[in-house]
Amino acid sequence: xxxxxxxxxASMRKKNDHSSNLETEILYGEEIKIIHNNGEWFYCRNIYxxxxxxxxxxxxxxxxxYTHIIINKNTIVYEKPDIKSKYLLKLYLNSKILVxxxxxxxxxxxxxNNSKTGFLPTRHIKxxxxxxxxxxxxxxxxxxxxPYLLGGKTLQGIDCSGLVQLCLETNKIKLxxxxxxxxxxxxxxxxxxxxIEKGSILFWEGxxxxxxxxxxxxxxxxxxMEVKVEPLKDAIKRISINSGKIIKIKKIIN
Numbered sequence: 001x002x003x004x005x006x007x008x009x010a011s012m013r014k015k016n017d018h019s020s021n022l023e024t025e026i027l028y029g030e031e032i033k034i035i036h037n038n039g040e041w042f043y044c045r046n047i048y049x050x051x052x053x054x055x056x057x058x059x060x061x062x063x064x065x066y067t068h069i070i071i072n073k074n075t076i077v078y079e080k081p082d083i084k085s086k087y088l089l090k091l092y093l094n095s096k097i098l099v100x101x102x103x104x105x106x107x108x109x110x111x112x113n114n115s116k117t118g119f120l121p122t123r124h125i126k127x128x129x130x131x132x133x134x135x136x137x138x139x140x141x142x143x144x145x146x147p148y149l150l151g152g153k154t155l156q157g158i159d160c161s162g163l164v165q166l167c168l169e170t171n172k173i174k175l176x177x178x179x180x181x182x183x184x185x186x187x188x189x190x191x192x193x194x195x196i197e198k199g200s201i202l203f204w205e206g207x208x209x210x211x212x213x214x215x216x217x218x219x220x221x222x223x224x225m226e227v228k229v230e231p232l233k234d235a236i237k238r239i240s241i242n243s244g245k246i247i248k249i250k251k252i253i254n
Contacts (some may be wrong), residue, residue, distance in 0.1 A: 001034045002047075006061030006112065008090050009154055012053035016041030022151035023053040024162070024177055028089075029066050029096025049165070049177045061112070066096035068107075068125045071132060071170065073142040074155050077118035081106035088118045092154040093139070094169050097125065136171040136254065137199050140210055140218050143167075143227040148220050160208045163220045163227060164201060167210075171254055179208050183248050193251040196232070201250040204243040209235065 009027050013020040016038050024046070026032065031047040032055065040057045070091050079086035081103060088111070091097070100117055101108040107122045126132060140163065142155075149157025153166055161179045168175050173189045176182050183203045186192065196202065200211040209219035217235055220227045236246070 002063040003032055003034060003042075003044075003060040004063055004066075004096075005030050005032065005055075005059050007059045009092060010055050010059035011151075012044070012046070012051065012055055014053060016043070016054040018056070020054070022149075024051055024151050025153040026051075026055070026059075027095045027153070028091050029064075029098075031063070031096075032060070034060075046177075048169075049174070051177045064098050064110070066128065067099045068097050068109075068127055070095040070097065070124060071126050071134065072121075072124040073139075075120050075124040077109065077111070077120045079118060081108070081119040085119075091120070092156075093142075094166060096128075099125070132170050132172075134170065136167045136173065136252075137210070137212070139167040139170050140212075140227075141229075143220070144218070144229060146220065146227045148222055148225045148227070150222075158220050158227065160220045164208055164210060168252070173252065173254070179203065179206055182208060186250075189253045190250055191253075193249050195251075196249055197251075199252050199254075201252065202232075202246050203248040203250070204239050204246055207239060207243055 005026050005028050009025045012023045012026055014023050026046055032044040035043045041054050044055050045052050074090055074092045077088045079088055098110045100110050105122055106119045108117050108119050111118050146155055147157045150159050152158040153162040165175045176185055196211050196214055198213050202209045209217040211217050215232050217232050218229045
């Protein structure tokens with residue numbers, strides 16, 4: 001059975017318990033497949049990246065075919081096309097929405113399984129099939145200062161592999177969720193290289209960073225506990241203590 005996430009995001013957990021480890025976060029409108037359930041908890045597969053885990057039923061709604069994608073780092077959905085109206089929910093980068101009507105500056109979207117609508121800024125969305133004018137690497141800078149959260153994938157908190165996956169997705173480049181799978185992944189857009197350049201993805205054992213240039217990287221990391229830009233040489237020196245040398249470099253073709 002297919003469902004969609006109908007809250008700002010859903011926590012996918014290792015076990016069917018709110019206190020269980022956060023595996024990843026699945027954004028509003030993303031499609032999941034229910035494998036089985038245990039009371040109020042459903043064991044699901046994220047259709048986008050095949051990630052498996054438990055999601056509470058409060059996050060799940062009826063399947064809908066989305067039309068547009070959120071291209072801002074986050075946005076607010078209002079009850080009416082008026083900034084003074086009631087705030088309904090917040091949506092994050094790459095959330096999938098079903099548009100009912102576009103009114104120049106405001107777009108009306110369908111919420112809560114077709115029973116309610118809300119309004120958000122039109123400039124914060126794009127058609128699913130449209131090419132994103134903003135380069136994926138530029139999205140990484142929107143997350144500077146975002147808290148480090150293991151399993152996180154929003155502006156509220158994000159981890160190293162989540163940052164890479166999320167930003168690449170803005171340009172329709174697919175990558176697995178976790179570092180252990182990303183490091184061995186190749187596609188027509190992603191392949192191994194030995195050269196560090198702007199846009200390269202750098203892997204250590206259990207960690208991944210993005211090169212902004214030959215000498216500077218951006219990454220979400222547990223040392224700074226946030227998304228941080230820093231000199232590559234400083235990161236190499238610090239990370240080598242626990243994780244050794246860089247084990248792989250990947251080039252991204254956009």
